[in-house]
Amino acid sequence: MNSKLKKKLGLFCNVDPTHVFESPDVASIYEIPIVLNEQKFDSLVTKTLGLRKTRKHQKLDYLKEAITRFKNPTKQVTVAICGKYNGLHDAYKSILEAFIHSGIKNKAKVNVKWIDTEDLEKNINDIDNIFNDVDGILIPGGFGDRGIEGKISASKYARENKIPFLGICLGLQCAVIDFARHVSNLSNANSTEFKHRLKFPVIDLMPKQKKIKNKGATMRLGSYSCRLAKGSLAHKAYKESSIYERHRHRYEVNDKFIKKLTEDGLVFSGKNRKLNLVEVIELKDHPWFVGVQFHPELKSRIVKVHPLFKDFIASAIKYYEK
Secondary structure, eight states: OOHHHHHHHHHHHTSOGGGOOOOOOOSOGGGHHHHHHHTTHHHHHHHHTTOOOOSOOSSHHHHHHHHHHHHSOSEEEEEEEEESOTTSGGGGHHHHHHHHHHHHHTTEEEEEEEEEHHHHHHTGGGHHHHTTTOSEEEEOOOOSSTTHHHHHHHHHHHHHTTOOEEEETHHHHHHHHHHHHHTSOOTTOEETTTOSSOSOEEEEOOHHHHTOOSGGGGSEEEEEEEEEOTTSHHHHHHSSSEEEEEEEESOEEOGGGHHHHHHTTEEEEEEETTTTEEEEEEETTOSSEEEESSOGGGGOBTTBOOHHHHHHHHHHHHHHHO
16 A cells, blocks of 8 residues: 555545555465564553553564465365364354464464255265265264264264264264164164164263253363373373363263273273263274364464374374375
């Protein structure tokens, strides 16, 4: 933007021309702070408001490097998001942003393949073709039984074909149902969210929740602690044993079936010890299969990519390159 145009805009907007800044179209929204910094926008704001500048920007160089990586990826992968709100992609905005963060960290472009799990149910015989070109499978959170069998089928496909998998909230629950049905032979295992009077309710409301009549109060909301098993994929990702993550869900893994599922090879690698609730599951003999009861996407930032997303995309890259 030239000085003449700035003067004109300043005149018509009744502001000093030096207070007019350009905000051009850029490849990523994360580039905007760099564009404004180059115009000394931040310096003018602090000066105008009488704020003392105490230190230089600590994250600006990191952000510049991140944008360079974003624009010049050396690898690429395709991840399937198996959901039921695919008609509105912004429903999964936090996940999409986490893909950007983890893609930058791994110097890779993350392409998304949208798979509607209701359509997957109708075309289950074509599942090989549907997942033929994906390097990772993610099942996001959600409520209700619509498209659930499609999600369970997606988990089963990732498990059997050794495709990197990340299940978030309901995604973890679908993975547990799949394992219970097809590995532990608990036929018709399911969640009481979807069906009542189940013989094998591997996902259920826990006893303390059932006593609460106010529907909203039965949900586990906000930050909860989780203890990770050493040597697990989750522990390797976080590089620590005790973590805190954000939750928004109602149903839990039924602890009555944990012994049976463990004996058959399902790994419960993360637990909330205070409430005795499952937080993380994994699989033996699988390159990268993780389900979490919490929402890691909500804590991912471009300057601090979430470790689970970082490792998930890294495993997808390995799958693509094999």
